[in-house]
Amino acid sequence: xxxxxxxxxxxxxxxxxxxxxxxxxxxxxxxxxxxxxxxxxxxxxxxxxxxxxxxxxxxxxxxxxxxxxxxxxxxxxxxxxxxxxxxxxxxxxxxxxxxxxxxxxxxxxxxxxxxxxxxxxxxxxxxxxxxxxxxxxxxxxxxxxxxxxxxxxxxxxxxxxxxxxxxxxxxxxxxxxxxxxxxxxxxxxxxxxxxxxxxxxxxxxxxxxxxxxxxxxxxxxxxxxxxx
Numbered sequence: 001x002x003x004x005x006x007x008x009x010x011x012x013x014x015x016x017x018x019x020x021x022x023x024x025x026x027x028x029x030x031x032x033x034x035x036x037x038x039x040x041x042x043x044x045x046x047x048x049x050x051x052x053x054x055x056x057x058x059x060x061x062x063x064x065x066x067x068x069x070x071x072x073x074x075x076x077x078x079x080x081x082x083x084x085x086x087x088x089x090x091x092x093x094x095x096x097x098x099x100x101x102x103x104x105x106x107x108x109x110x111x112x113x114x115x116x117x118x119x120x121x122x123x124x125x126x127x128x129x130x131x132x133x134x135x136x137x138x139x140x141x142x143x144x145x146x147x148x149x150x151x152x153x154x155x156x157x158x159x160x161x162x163x164x165x166x167x168x169x170x171x172x173x174x175x176x177x178x179x180x181x182x183x184x185x186x187x188x189x190x191x192x193x194x195x196x197x198x199x200x201x202x203x204x205x206x207x208x209x210x211x212x213x214x215x216x217x218x219x220x221x222x223x224x225x226x227x228x
Contacts, residue, residue, distance in 0.1 A: 181200055
């Protein structure tokens with residue numbers, strides 16, 4: 001009897017560990033350079049210069065796409081880890097707002113909500129930072145027509161300054177002043193808002209955003225819009 005009790009208790013303790021090791025369902029899959037979302041049904045093409053990481057099924061961040069070959073500013077040649085690596089975050093959530101109004105809510109200093117708080121955690125251009133040298137400066141908006149839906153792309157620039165150590169043995173470092181460029185794309189389909197965020201070093205913003213827009217404009221809705 002005692003052995004049976006011990007066996008049962010051991011099984012109860014091991015069960016949570018087995019659940020933790022079990023692979024979580026993914027948000028979707030990438031095949032032949034195309035990501036297809038398992039819940040929402042949308043698909044988009046991954047640019048050949050970028051690599052994709054698919055998130056968990058219950059995550060609002062469906063996909064993270066990182067640039068493979070990116071420019072390194074001359075100030076960071078001896079310390080490349082300081083470079084902001086271009087990364088596209090693909091975020092999907094439910095809203096009653098249209099794409100333009102939703103983007104306004106994200107860039108507004110006065111608007112607050114739990115949903116916005118969660119999005120800001122993922123969108124670096126909206127996050128405060130100790131190295132920022134001033135506020136984010138809007139650099140305009142452009143209209144996006146994506147698979148029959150009207151969307152919008154917002155662009156911004158923020159200056160930064162940081163001390164760069166060029167080696168592990170160096171004392172202090174050099175002060176680098178430059179800027180980041182960022183963009184947020186928004187399009188609504190059904191009850192869902194589809195958001196795209198990217199941020200990179202300012203000298204390379206034109207090239208990065210051209211590739212980002214290719215990815216955004218490749219979006220199509222597939223068979224169904226899903227329910228998340």
